[in-house]
Amino acid sequence: SQTIHQWPATLVQPVGSPLSLECTVEGTSNPNLYWYRQAAGRGLQLLFYSVGIGQISSEVPQNLSASRPQDRQFILSSKKLLLSDSGFYLCAWKWGYEQFFGPGTRLTVL
Amino acid sequence: GIQVEQSPPDLILQEGANSTLRCNFSDSVNNLQWFHQNPWGQLINLFYIPSGTKQNGRLSATTVATERYSLLYISSSQTTDSGVYFCAVDVLDTDKLIFGTGTRLQVFP
Numbered sequence: 001s002q003t004i005h006q007w008p009a010t011l012v013q014p015v016g017s018p019l020s021l022e023c024t025v026e027g028t029s030n031p032n033l034y035w036y037r038q039a040a041g042r043g044l045q046l047l048f049y050s051v052g053i054g055q056i057s058s059e060v061p062q063n064l065s066a067s068r069p070q071d072r073q074f075i076l077s078s079k080k081l082l083l084s085d086s087g088f089y090l091c092a093w094k095w096g097y098e099q100f101f102g103p104g105t106r107l108t109v110l
Numbered sequence: 111g112i113q114v115e116q117s118p119p120d121l122i123l124q125e126g127a128n129s130t131l132r133c134n135f136s137d138s139v140n141n142l143q144w145f146h147q148n149p150w151g152q153l154i155n156l157f158y159i160p161s162g163t164k165q166n167g168r169l170s171a172t173t174v175a176t177e178r179y180s181l182l183y184i185s186s187s188q189t190t191d192s193g194v195y196f197c198a199v200d201v202l203d204t205d206k207l208i209f210g211t212g213t214r215l216q217v218f219p
Contacts, residue, residue, distance in 0.1 A: 032205065038151075043196060043209040051205075059206070088151055092207075097141050097160075097200070099207055101153040 002027035004102040006091050012108045019064075019078040021105050023091030026072065032094040033074040035066055036101075037087045044090065050074060081109045112137045112201055114210035121215045123187050131182040131213045133197035141200035142173050143207070144182050148193045156182070156195075187217045 003026045013019060025031055032051050036044040046059045048066035056066050063082050067075045074091060086109045091102040113136040123129055133142070144156040157164050157171040159180065164171050168187075173180040180197055194214050198207040 034207075036209075043212050044198075044207075045209075046206055049206060090153065094205070098143060098155060098158045099198075100155060101145075104151050104153075106151070 002093070002095060002100070004091060004093055004100065006089075006102040006105050008105060009103065010106045010108075012110060013081050014110055015083055016080050019076070019081050019085070019107070021076040021089055021091075021107075023074040023076075023102060024072055025093045028072070028093070028095065030071055033068065034092040034094070034099065035074065035076050036090045036092060038090065038104075039087045048076070083109050085109050112139070112199065112208055114197065114199055114208050116195075116197060116210040116213050118213060119211065121213055123215065123217050125188060125217055125219050127187050127217075128183070128185045129187060129215070131184070131195055131215075133180040133182070133210050135178050135180075135197075135199050135210075137178075138202055139175070139199040140202050142175075142180050143198050143200075144171055144180070145196045145198065146191075146193050147196065147212075153196075184215075187215075189217050189219055191215060192217050 005024050034049045035047045038044045050068045064078050090104045092099045115134045117132045141160045146154045159171045159173045161175045168185045170183045194212045196212050197210045
């Protein structure tokens with residue numbers, strides 16, 4: 001069966017520090033992968049999606065970037081975090097017509 | 111872009127009550143999914159329902175694509191049903207999910 005992993009689960013970082021969040025999928029090959037962000041008390045916003053290795057589409061201009069170095073690995077990065085980058089970050093993959101979500105990473109920027 | 115609105119924004123129920131959650135979308139969509147976000151943040155897939163009606167236990171969903179809405183029914187609610195319910199639509203030919211504003215449900219014993 002397919003599973004999706006995200007780490008870390010929680011993260012507290014100072015403003016101006018770098019960021020790297022990792023997402024990996026097991027049990028499938030060449031999945032579409034997605035990064036979403038959820039601000040406190042709000043809905044999810046699509047940040048990036050990828051249909052293959054090295055193929056990244058950005059949805060919202062921002063302080064973040066994404067990379068897909070391997071088929072089942074999706075990484076969200078920042079060189080310098082801002083206070084506004086705080087939120088709940090979720091990775092998702094698509095199987096058939098449905099998207100399935102990982103457990104998320106809760107990021108607090110202080 | 112497409113707008114996805116959910117109502118009501120908040121809902122408070124006593125255990126055993128029934129409820130209907132609504133999702134309206136402003137344009138044609140490929141697909142529609144309903145999710146439950148539990149208090150720990152995990153998004154749980156409830157239904158993939160681009161049209162028609164589906165049932166899973168105490169939950170059922172109906173989508174009328176021609177009228178651009180979907181309904182989620184929760185019967186005999188339980189405290190474990192608490193959380194936020196989202197609908198999300200897949201915009202035609204873009205393979206992206208646009209999430210609604212969510213309905214926060216609280217079920218009390």
